Amino acid sequence: MDNMFQKVSKWGNIALFSQKTPPFLIFFVTGRCNLRCKHCFYWKNTERGNTDDLDIKAVERLSKEFNKLYNLLISGGEPFLREDLLEICILFYKNSRVEKISIPTNGSVSSVIYDSTRKILNACPDLQLTIELSIDGPSEIHDNLRGAKGSFDATLETYELLCDLKYQFTNLRINVITTVTNENICYLHQLQDFIKAKMPHVDNNFFGFLRGDCRNNDMFLPELSYLNQLECIITNHNKNLWSSFLNKLFFDVKMATLARKKQIINCAAGDLMGVVDNNGDVRLCELLRPVGNLREGRFIEIWQSKAANRQRRSIRRKECYCTHECFIAPSLLYKPANYPKMMRYVCSYLMRSLMRAPCSTCRVNQD
Numbered sequence: 001m002d003n004m005f006q007k008v009s010k011w012g013n014i015a016l017f018s019q020k021t022p023p024f025l026i027f028f029v030t031g032r033c034n035l036r037c038k039h040c041f042y043w044k045n046t047e048r049g050n051t052d053d054l055d056i057k058a059v060e061r062l063s064k065e066f067n068k069l070y071n072l073l074i075s076g077g078e079p080f081l082r083e084d085l086l087e088i089c090i091l092f093y094k095n096s097r098v099e100k101i102s103i104p105t106n107g108s109v110s111s112v113i114y115d116s117t118r119k120i121l122n123a124c125p126d127l128q129l130t131i132e133l134s135i136d137g138p139s140e141i142h143d144n145l146r147g148a149k150g151s152f153d154a155t156l157e158t159y160e161l162l163c164d165l166k167y168q169f170t171n172l173r174i175n176v177i178t179t180v181t182n183e184n185i186c187y188l189h190q191l192q193d194f195i196k197a198k199m200p201h202v203d204n205n206f207f208g209f210l211r212g213d214c215r216n217n218d219m220f221l222p223e224l225s226y227l228n229q230l231e232c233i234i235t236n237h238n239k240n241l242w243s244s245f246l247n248k249l250f251f252d253v254k255m256a257t258l259a260r261k262k263q264i265i266n267c268a269a270g271d272l273m274g275v276v277d278n279n280g281d282v283r284l285c286e287l288l289r290p291v292g293n294l295r296e297g298r299f300i301e302i303w304q305s306k307a308a309n310r311q312r313r314s315i316r317r318k319e320c321y322c323t324h325e326c327f328i329a330p331s332l333l334y335k336p337a338n339y340p341k342m343m344r345y346v347c348s349y350l351m352r353s354l355m356r357a358p359c360s361t362c363r364v365n366q367d
């Protein structure tokens with residue numbers, strides 16, 4: 001009951017009361033990465049490595065500016081290559097009272113990921129920590145996209161190590177994130193079957209659509225007719241009903257956005273969500289230009305600046321659109337203006353779930 005009360009009160013605080021700082025933050029803690037993935041959208045920063053990463057003092061100042069942070073997504077580069085990652089998590093845990101931290105990782109530095117995760121869980125007992133392993137296809141496809149032979153196997157080794165931790169810490173979750181591109185779309189059924197069979201402790205498998213300006217310009221997001229074939233994987237292959245539903249909901253919103261080439265729900269960027277790059281750039285969203293830099297001012301000043309307000313107005317006028325799920329999720333869940341639309345998606349989801357027969361690929365796999 002307590003738990004339900006806390007959930008409702010959290011929802012109320014986020015959805016109904018505006019805050020001085022966003023309740024959700026994406027923080028790119030480093031530009032350093034040991035891989036050179038073809039589809040990387042952060043590649044210009046990774047080319048510069050960690051040379052312009054914010055130092056720990058700047059991170060501490062940033063963490064003190066958030067009175068209450070609900071979700072922190074720590075990204076990169078490869079976040080686990082940042083040697084003070086533990087310290088960063090502790091700073092946000094203590095100063096911003098963060099409830100959930102998610103860390104996407106390429107999974108290649110298995111023992112480092114294991115050690116850091118264990119230390120974070122020990123140091124932050126009330127934190128819900130999610131490690132998001134990037135897996136983009138069966139072994140060969142994944143290694144080719146990631147530009148490193150053996151990276152699929154390394155990620156599996158990381159998964160095994162994290163499973164050991166999952167037995168000890170109930171507040172650890174393991175997700176798999178798959179980026180859909182022209183080079184892996186045909187293999188995603190195969191990947192899903194692999195995950196179901198060999199990675200039973202994965203909590204959720206989310207699909208992100210390729211976005212931004214990626215390293216290799218022969219990478220692209222397949223056409224809508226091809227993407228449509230993913231509906232079956234997303235809806236039928238997730239073991240958890242709630243994550244299946246969320247996946248499907250996000251999928252429908254993304255498909256409608258691509259089809260209509262416009263923002264079809266009110267975006268939460270600049271309102272509920274903010275972004276800080278490894279060099280201190282502050283953004284309202286990952287895809288729009290920075291509105292300031294932490295080396296020149298405090299986060300809160302930049303967040304409330306004229307430049308930020310100008311961009312905020314442009315977002316509210318729906319002058320941009322994208323399929324970035326990190327922004328779609330809070331927009332749907334915490335922006336009451338989107339609830340009527342969300343209800344329509346829920347109804348259509350229920351109707352289609354009742355009526356749908358498995359797709360031909362599933363039938364072949366079942367036979």
Ligand code: SF4
Nearest residue numbers: 033035037040077106
């Ligand atoms: S996609 Fe991630 S792992 Fe790959 S190069 Fe970019 S930052 Fe590194």
Ligand code: SF4
Nearest residue numbers: 267269285320322327
């Ligand atoms: S719709 Fe996309 S591009 Fe526009 S502000 Fe939201 S997240 Fe950014």
